[in-house]
Amino acid sequence: MTENSPYTLKCSSSESRARRGEVKTRQGTFQTPVFMPVGTQATVKAVTPENLYEMNAQIILGNTYHLFIRPGHKLIEKFGGLHSFMNWQGSILTDSGGFQIFSLKDLATITEEGAAFRSHLDGSKLFLSPEDAVQVQQSLGSDIMMCLDTCIPYPAEKKEIIESTALTTRWAARCRAAHTKREQLLFGIIQGGMDHTLRKRHVEELAEIGFDGYAIGGLSVGEEKELMYDMTEATTPHMPDAYPKYLMGVGTPGDLVEGVWRGVDMFDCVMPTRNARNGMLFTSRGRVVIKNSRYRDDMGPLDEACDCYTCRNYSRAYLRHLFVSREILSYHLNTIHNLHYYLNLMAGIRTAIEEDRFAAFRKDFYGRLETE
Incomplete structure (x- = not known):
């Protein structure tokens, strides 16, 4: 583990970019490569925490957007955070909600200030700025928080990709500035569409800001499988090796094998539970x-x-x-x-x-x- 990084490299594959390591959070240490079961609304659907312990789950994922709407981060904070609220003692990563807002784009408006959207439950008007996203996650008490980002659709015009990625960079800087509880880790999200050069540039911009880990966002949004693998392979070599590398929202068992082959440490996907x-x-x-x-x-x-x-x-x-x-x-x-x-x-x-x-x-x- 290098100074200020939660990641420790244990060994690397001589045959690929695959690597074996561990990530230290305030809740404990989890071994990588790792798959994180998705517990969107403070529950991994249809199973108990005890079931998860029995199958050696180390870290699960919750979602800021859904928990912000219901039951509310302030209520969860009264219970001492997500760990106490849902009785889970492993590590928790919370997604910032950017992908959910992207998915509900008919109900959302993205501006420099943040995302204005309507609740999918009752249509009420809500707003989430980068600062709000960090504050909500700090209230939730997750061990790893994600910056608010703007997810880019596929396909998209280059102008839209450039503008959206630049906005994600500005939001990332605001998230970092709002990050006061440093014992909670904060990861930056790499965008750049399906453009190798833009992906590389965005990694460099986020690394300049400085985060506790880096995630590849904007994949598995409708592109063909080989393009997803190509973009992963083009991005991971530029991500700082001293920090965790996370591929968001992916995927099938084969996707996990291929992602690890290309240097990814962390994965999440609803596929095992939804399927x-x-x-x-x-x-x-x-x-x-x-x-x-x-x-x-x-x-x-x-x-x-x-x-x-x-x-x-x-x-x-x-x-x-x-x-x-x-x-x-x-x-x-x-x-x-x-x-x-x-x-x-x-x-x-x-x-x-x-x-x-x-x-x-x-x-x-x-x-x-x-x-x-």
Whole structure:
């Protein structure tokens, strides 16, 4: 760990940009590369903190936009912050809300001052400035906070990309100036659209301001997979190696493997939890759509290579029955499995990097996949 950086490098792959490290927060230390389950509204949907501990989750993500609207950051602050409010003792990262405002662009207006938007719940008028975003997150008590940024759509004209990225830089400087509780880490978000030069320039601008970590934003916004990988590969070499590198909102198991290959340390995505509720389950041999009739009398576990609670105790036939019957237990058991799969995948990646065999791990990962 270099001075003022929460990141410590343990070892690097000789075959790729993959690296093995750890990040120290005031709540503890988590090992990287890491996947962060998404707990948008102070809950990882369908599971308890105890379930998360059992599957060795180290850090989860909450969302500033949603918690700002409901139940409100001041109420959460009265409980001593998110950790006490939701009874989670691991680390917490809060997204600034920029992506949610981007997603609700029909309800939002972006200006130099910040984002004016209407609540998706009741239509009430709300406003979030860069300073507000930091203040809200400081009240939430998260261990890692994100700067408010302007997410760029895909495709976009170069003029829009340049102007939007410049605004994100100005907002980042304002976030840094508003950051008074330095025990809470603050990460800057790299924009620049799908332009290599603009991405590199934006990394340099954010590094000049100085943050505790750096995140790649503005990907997985509709671009094709290869372009996302290309932009990640073009961006990570310019990100400061002494600090954590975070790829926001990505993605599939393959995306995690490819992101690590390109030097990413941290990931988050709603896919394992959302897909679980929709009956799409991730296994060592690929995706399983559990509602399919082929599983009606299947006595085997969902994944013979998995030791999660669901796979140890229930058959594919039972999981199918729960899902087609719309039983609430279906969400719970499916989510336990999908999150365990993601977290176990990351544990395997960490070991492979330590043993300098990540290329073989990557090859084996793809070699085992089957199509349903």
